[in-house]
Amino acid sequence: MGKLLAKEREVVVPGQIISEGMDYLPSTGTYRLKEQVIVNRLGILNVDGKVLKVTPLSGRYLPKEGDTVIGKVEDILMSGWRMDINSPYSAVLPLREASFDFIKKGADLSKYFALDDYAVVKITSVTTQNLVDLSAKGQGLRRLRGGRVIKVDCNKVPRIIGKQGSMVKMINDATGCRITVGQNGVVWFMGEPQMESAAFKAIRLIEQEAHTQGLTDRVKALLDELTKDYKGGKDE
Amino acid sequence: MSKFKRPSGRKMDEPRKIEAEVGVIARADGSARFKIGDTEALAAVYGPRELHPRFLQDPKKGILRCNYNMLPYAGDGSRVRPGPSRRSKEISMVTEKALTPVLDLSQFPNTVVDVFIELPQTNAGSRCAGICAAAMALADAGIIMKDMISSVAVGYVEGNLVVDLDGPEEHMGENESPDIPLAMIPSTEEITLLQMDGIVSKKQLLEALEFAKPVLKKISDVQKQAIKAKYELGERK
Amino acid sequence: MNQEVKDHIKNSLIKGVRLDGRGPQDLREISIELDVVTTAEGSARVKFGDAEVLAGVKMSVESPFPDTPEDGVLMVNAELLPLSNPDFETGPPGIDSIETSRVIDRGIRESGCVDTKKLCLVKGEKVWFMAVDVHPINYDGNLIDMGGLAAMAALKSANFPSIDKDHNVDYHEKTKKKLDISGLPIPITVCKIGDVLIVDPTDEEENAIDARLTVTSLDKDKLCSLQKGGAKPLSIEEIAEMVELALKKADEVRKKLSEVLK
Numbered sequence: 001m002g003k004l005l006a007k008e009r010e011v012v013v014p015g016q017i018i019s020e021g022m023d024y025l026p027s028t029g030t031y032r033l034k035e036q037v038i039v040n041r042l043g044i045l046n047v048d049g050k051v052l053k054v055t056p057l058s059g060r061y062l063p064k065e066g067d068t069v070i071g072k073v074e075d076i077l078m079s080g081w082r083m084d085i086n087s088p089y090s091a092v093l094p095l096r097e098a099s100f101d102f103i104k105k106g107a108d109l110s111k112y113f114a115l116d117d118y119a120v121v122k123i124t125s126v127t128t129q130n131l132v133d134l135s136a137k138g139q140g141l142r143r144l145r146g147g148r149v150i151k152v153d154c155n156k157v158p159r160i161i162g163k164q165g166s167m168v169k170m171i172n173d174a175t176g177c178r179i180t181v182g183q184n185g186v187v188w189f190m191g192e193p194q195m196e197s198a199a200f201k202a203i204r205l206i207e208q209e210a211h212t213q214g215l216t217d218r219v220k221a222l223l224d225e226l227t228k229d230y231k232g233g234k235d236e
Numbered sequence: 237m238s239k240f241k242r243p244s245g246r247k248m249d250e251p252r253k254i255e256a257e258v259g260v261i262a263r264a265d266g267s268a269r270f271k272i273g274d275t276e277a278l279a280a281v282y283g284p285r286e287l288h289p290r291f292l293q294d295p296k297k298g299i300l301r302c303n304y305n306m307l308p309y310a311g312d313g314s315r316v317r318p319g320p321s322r323r324s325k326e327i328s329m330v331t332e333k334a335l336t337p338v339l340d341l342s343q344f345p346n347t348v349v350d351v352f353i354e355l356p357q358t359n360a361g362s363r364c365a366g367i368c369a370a371a372m373a374l375a376d377a378g379i380i381m382k383d384m385i386s387s388v389a390v391g392y393v394e395g396n397l398v399v400d401l402d403g404p405e406e407h408m409g410e411n412e413s414p415d416i417p418l419a420m421i422p423s424t425e426e427i428t429l430l431q432m433d434g435i436v437s438k439k440q441l442l443e444a445l446e447f448a449k450p451v452l453k454k455i456s457d458v459q460k461q462a463i464k465a466k467y468e469l470g471e472r473k
Numbered sequence: 474m475n476q477e478v479k480d481h482i483k484n485s486l487i488k489g490v491r492l493d494g495r496g497p498q499d500l501r502e503i504s505i506e507l508d509v510v511t512t513a514e515g516s517a518r519v520k521f522g523d524a525e526v527l528a529g530v531k532m533s534v535e536s537p538f539p540d541t542p543e544d545g546v547l548m549v550n551a552e553l554l555p556l557s558n559p560d561f562e563t564g565p566p567g568i569d570s571i572e573t574s575r576v577i578d579r580g581i582r583e584s585g586c587v588d589t590k591k592l593c594l595v596k597g598e599k600v601w602f603m604a605v606d607v608h609p610i611n612y613d614g615n616l617i618d619m620g621g622l623a624a625m626a627a628l629k630s631a632n633f634p635s636i637d638k639d640h641n642v643d644y645h646e647k648t649k650k651k652l653d654i655s656g657l658p659i660p661i662t663v664c665k666i667g668d669v670l671i672v673d674p675t676d677e678e679e680n681a682i683d684a685r686l687t688v689t690s691l692d693k694d695k696l697c698s699l700q701k702g703g704a705k706p707l708s709i710e711e712i713a714e715m716v717e718l719a720l721k722k723a724d725e726v727r728k729k730l731s732e733v734l735k
Contacts, residue, residue, distance in 0.1 A: 011464050011467040011468060013375055013384070013460045013463045013464060014338075014375045014380075014381045014382065014383060014384055014460075015381075015382070015383035015384040015422060015423060015456060015460060016460060017423070029380075031382060033382075033423055033424075036423075038382065038383070038423060040340070040380050040381060040382045040383075041378065041379075041380050041381075042375050042376065042378055042463060043378075056378050057378065057467065058265070058266065058376060058377060058378035059265075059377065059378025059379070060265060060283070060284055060285075060377075060378070062343065062344075072475075088283065088284040088285050088286060088298075088344055088346075088347040089286070089347075090286070116475040116476075117475060117477075118475065118478075129295075129345075130345065130346070144477075145477055146477050146478075146480070146481050147477075147478075147481060148478065148481060148492070149478065155378070190481075192488075193484075193485035193488045193489075193490035194488075194490050194494075196485070196490075196492075197490060197491075197492065197493065197494035198494075200492070200493070200494075201494070211467060260610075260611075261556065261557065261610065261611050262523055262611055262613070263557065263558050263559055263611070263612065263613075264556075264559075274511045274512075278556060278610065279556075280556040280557070282555075282559050285559075303555070303563060307527070307529065307606060307608060308529070308531065308550070308604065308606045309510060309512060309513035309514075309516070309529030309530070309531045309604075309606055310510070310512050310513075310529075311512060312512065312644065313644050314531065314533045314642070314644070315531035315533060315604050315606075318550065318552055318606070319565070350555070352554070352555050352556035353556075354554060354556050354608075354610075356509075356510050356527055356529070357510045357511050357512045357513070358512065359511070359512070
């Protein structure tokens with residue numbers, strides 16, 4: 001009979017032996033060595049019947065087709081823009097995907113996206129060579145104007161967004177900040193300065209404690225604390 | 237057994253006191269501090285990231301690049317001039333070789349994972365401390381690795397087999413003590429770093445390797461526990 | 474940096490709020506630890522918030538420079554470690570490293586707080602050589618101010634190693650003898666972003682700076698070195714305001730260091 005040596009939702013680390021015997025099956029983040037299953041990536045253990053899987057807690061963003069990300073223009077090319085998407089691989093936004101308008105060859109491309117501009121874009125394709133194509137045409141896709149941009153661990157993005165966007169909505173309700181979270185861990189937000197600072201602190205708290213229970217309540221408490229003076233001031 | 241006593245009073249198979257923690261450098265993708273006695277190593281991982289110049293790129297997988305450096309005041313004697321030396325370049329290279337066997341960077345072709353190892357203070361065993369810190373930092377960075385890498389030196393002080401030689405022990409007796417820095421993959425017990433200076437017999441060498449094994453496994457437990465501690469801290473809050 | 478992000482930082486500052494919620498003239502929380510490195514004669518770890526800098530002093534006996542046969546030597550060296558920040562690169566020190574080294578060095582040297590004549594062992598032959606190395610471990614802006622403070626703390630904590638009659642140094646034996654230091658030169662860098670003056674900038678804020686002025690001072694009305702940086706010019710009125718702010722903030726920092734040294 002196989003034996004499980006770690007608990008569901010435990011933080012597990014590379015080299016940790018999590019089961020003995022042939023009953024358990026390795027999946028993402030684990031592998032078999034003889035009769036043991038061993039972890040090969042820092043994360044949280046999920047035990048699904050006999051299948052052992054690790055949900056990563058850290059690691060850089062790998063581009064995925066269909067992801068909405070926030071990119072930064074790092075070069076203007078003949079045929080489009082090269083963007084930094086906070087990943088080991090940069091991406092290209094081709095002319096025809098930049099705007100619903102027709103852009104003539106030889107036009108001043110910086111009118112659409114200038115160097116260092118941030119934009120919300122969608123990944124349309126990723127080749128096996130990690131060549132990444134983007135599009136800026138679609139709902140919510142746009143050049144970002146003003147506001148603040150920070151980077152968070154991309155593995156924490158689902159938690160920052162929350163179930164059906166509940167966490168982002170909570171920050172938005174409390175601070176009045178507009179917030180866009182890219183799947184690549186780049187977050188844009190804009191609002192009143194004091195409120196931006198509150199949103200910033202809330203996002204950092206979520207990032208740090210993404211793997212813990214009862215996080216929503218702690219974020220709410222922090223936001224209440226950070227915004228109470230401001231709201232008080234408004235009422236007077 | 238002989239009546240040999242270590243100057244520090246440690247048991248033969250007892251390493252110096254270890255302090256280990258991860259997440260010590262905010263900007264890094266992964267980072268760690270590993271202190272053993274008065275030898276302290278900091279490691280920061282950046283990457284995988286784009287690799288320049290292009291001819292260094294490997295289209296099949298990412299590569300590891302290590303940079304070992306002692307801070308100018310970290311040495312035993314007078315100030316060490318900043319910048320790379322023959323010694324630091326060689327240690328950087330063997331550190332890379334010690335860590336690479338457990339890494340899987342096949343998801344990240346053409347990229348580099350940079351590991352910067354800085355030593356604020358040393359008292360023997362600095363390359364081993366650097367490797368321990370680097371392995372923890374790589375795990376913290378979310379790099380896929382099939383096991384931890386643990387490292388320590390073994391050697392013969394006045395003919396006595398001991399683990400983790402400190403500064404005074406390196407220079408005891410008539411000749412310099414033979415010193416064997418080692419790194420090991422704990423799960424398979426394979427050796428990934430092996431150097432030596434001094435004179436030993438074949439039998440003594442093999443004895444030393446066996447002697448180091450359980451110590452290296454204990455060190456790997458300390459490393460793993462330190463990585464977990466970063467996240468369990470969040471749990472308690 | 475993106476112009477719109479810069480403008481956004483400026484607009485927030487006009488309303489008196491910084492990116493991390495601080496007021497324009499607030500320093501981050503400062504912590505100073507002494508004797509953190511066993512191999513150095515003196516050392517200090519300085520933290521401003523999460524940003525961290527290490528400084529270490531190494532002493533040696535060397536020949537003096539031919540033009541100053543009776544003077545010991547004090548030298549500060551700063552290096553931007555690639556360990557501390559993804560934007561720093563390996564290789565020989567760039568201009569930012571060099572400027573940081575020289576501004577810290579000048580502040581301490583010109584203050585005269587270390588009398589180099591007292592570092593002479595044998596005139597024309599043997600003098601003490603003090604090298605202070607400053608390194609960011611966790612970089613988040615304001616390296617000159619943090620490094621200058623760390624360098625002074627390290628010098629204050631330093632003990633001479635013992636020497637034999639031929640002036641050979643034994644680094645394994647520290648003496649009780651301290652370096653004779655009169656006064657505490659403290660650098661404060663005042664940054665101008667738009668029309669607002671701030672101190673203790675983070676990395677993000679440093680990228681938005683129009684101009685900066687580092688003022689090293691010994692007390693409330695004794696300046697010992699200056700360095701203007703940034704692309705934009707400063708009016709004399711602005712300089713007056715920046716110097717006043719720097720003197721006030723240096724006093725805060727000096728008090729903090731004095732407490733730790735007690």
